Amino acid sequence: MASETFKVAVLPGDGIGPEVMAEALKVLDAIEKKYDVQFERRHANVGGAGIDLEGKALPQTTIDICKAADAILFGSVGGPKWESLPPDEQPERGALLPLRKIFGLFCNLRPAIIFPALTGSSTLKESVIEGGFNLLVVRELTGGIYFAEPKGIETVDGVRRGFDTMLYTEPEIERITRVAFDIARKRASKVCSIDKANVLSTSVLWRQVVERVAKEYPDVALSHMYVDNAAMQLVRWPKQFDVLLCGNMFGDIISDEAAMLTGSLGMLPSASLAEGSFGMYEPSGGSAPDIAGQGIANPIAQILSASMMLRYSFGMQQAADAVDAAVEKVLDQGYRTGDIYQGTSGETRVNTVEMGDAIVAAL
Numbered sequence: 001m002a003s004e005t006f007k008v009a010v011l012p013g014d015g016i017g018p019e020v021m022a023e024a025l026k027v028l029d030a031i032e033k034k035y036d037v038q039f040e041r042r043h044a045n046v047g048g049a050g051i052d053l054e055g056k057a058l059p060q061t062t063i064d065i066c067k068a069a070d071a072i073l074f075g076s077v078g079g080p081k082w083e084s085l086p087p088d089e090q091p092e093r094g095a096l097l098p099l100r101k102i103f104g105l106f107c108n109l110r111p112a113i114i115f116p117a118l119t120g121s122s123t124l125k126e127s128v129i130e131g132g133f134n135l136l137v138v139r140e141l142t143g144g145i146y147f148a149e150p151k152g153i154e155t156v157d158g159v160r161r162g163f164d165t166m167l168y169t170e171p172e173i174e175r176i177t178r179v180a181f182d183i184a185r186k187r188a189s190k191v192c193s194i195d196k197a198n199v200l201s202t203s204v205l206w207r208q209v210v211e212r213v214a215k216e217y218p219d220v221a222l223s224h225m226y227v228d229n230a231a232m233q234l235v236r237w238p239k240q241f242d243v244l245l246c247g248n249m250f251g252d253i254i255s256d257e258a259a260m261l262t263g264s265l266g267m268l269p270s271a272s273l274a275e276g277s278f279g280m281y282e283p284s285g286g287s288a289p290d291i292a293g294q295g296i297a298n299p300i301a302q303i304l305s306a307s308m309m310l311r312y313s314f315g316m317q318q319a320a321d322a323v324d325a326a327v328e329k330v331l332d333q334g335y336r337t338g339d340i341y342q343g344t345s346g347e348t349r350v351n352t353v354e355m356g357d358a359i360v361a362a363l
């Protein structure tokens, strides 16, 4: 009998979600064997799978399973099949955003680290990334334009118009700013806050609050950058960044860009954290309908998300380090899924399952 048991709600979702989730679960099996721990897993439908099997993107049974769990391991949701449904019934707005809200997952951590073996897979010149970079997007996840009301599409004077509301409260900004500064202290002690304060009122407030909170962290260097410049600076010279503090939408966009610097969106994990130890762990990318069903997706983002779950929700630093090291080892050994394959000597092209097997073997 294992000395410790953690309950994990497993929500594979749509597209490549189930394919990459299967590999992350194999890694958890291996961790159970290696450490004195048991992961009690309950699977639940979410997104398109929820709609198809239970009539709703986020069925109540799924919410209940998540509530009973210590953490959620999430795949991804969405796809063309469900895009013509009313927006609030679609997988993204009907399941993913509500899950983030219901569980208070206000803090999304997206670490973009270039593995030495993958410098050739980045689209950036080697001279820009040599020596590596290690940046962390700290994204506010339950506020901003993705959530605020009113939003909708209406007809006024015979003209259809769509509208959203961008809104941030001072406490919301303060809370995520503290997370960013606390984390920066354990890293290179630099926070770059990303906004659009030359245009948006939410950003003007964002900047004021960030500056006020920063006074409590004199040991952390704060800079501000407009989001358009930040998007450019990320590809110009990513090494200048340590922690990037972003609102919901800017963090969404900037983190996809940061992912590609590391070689592929399929490499970037994420942790969506609540106050306390509860979290949902999900790849930064989506359901990748263009490659779904072919067994070729890169499972590393999902596996590293499981590693973040071990680290942040279960306090299993050693096991998380072991998973991260196993990923690095297989990359050093030359294993590559199609998205990170360069065709150079020393590389072995593998499919999703083979990559998962290699990582388990390296553990």
Ligand SMILES: NC(=O)C1=CN([C@@H]2O[C@H](COP(=O)(O)OP(=O)(O)OC[C@H]3O[C@@H](n4cnc5c(N)ncnc54)[C@H](O)[C@@H]3O)[C@@H](O)[C@H]2O)C=CC1
Binding pocket: 016, 020, 075, 076, 077, 078, 079, 080, 092, 096, 264, 265, 266, 267, 282, 283, 284, 285, 286, 287, 288, 289, 290, 291, 296, 297, 298, 299, 301, 339
């Ligand atoms: N967290 C979630 O569940 C998210 C869901 N989505 C949804 O996913 C669907 C597709 O959205 P897209 O904009 O196409 O973004 P996407 O992230 O699914 O795909 C963008 C590109 O990255 C590639 N890619 C992503 N993950 C990969 C992996 N693990 N291995 C290899 N290649 C990978 C895809 O093949 C595609 O070419 C949409 O319905 C969207 O709303 C998008 C982002 C996040």
Ligand SMILES: CC(C)CC(=O)C(=O)O
Binding pocket: 092, 093, 096, 097, 146, 252, 284, 285
């Ligand atoms: C539904 C979207 C907000 C999902 C997404 O693109 C993300 O969280 O990165």
Ligand SMILES: [Mg+2]
Binding pocket: 252, 253, 256, 284, 285
């Ligand atoms: Mg995104």
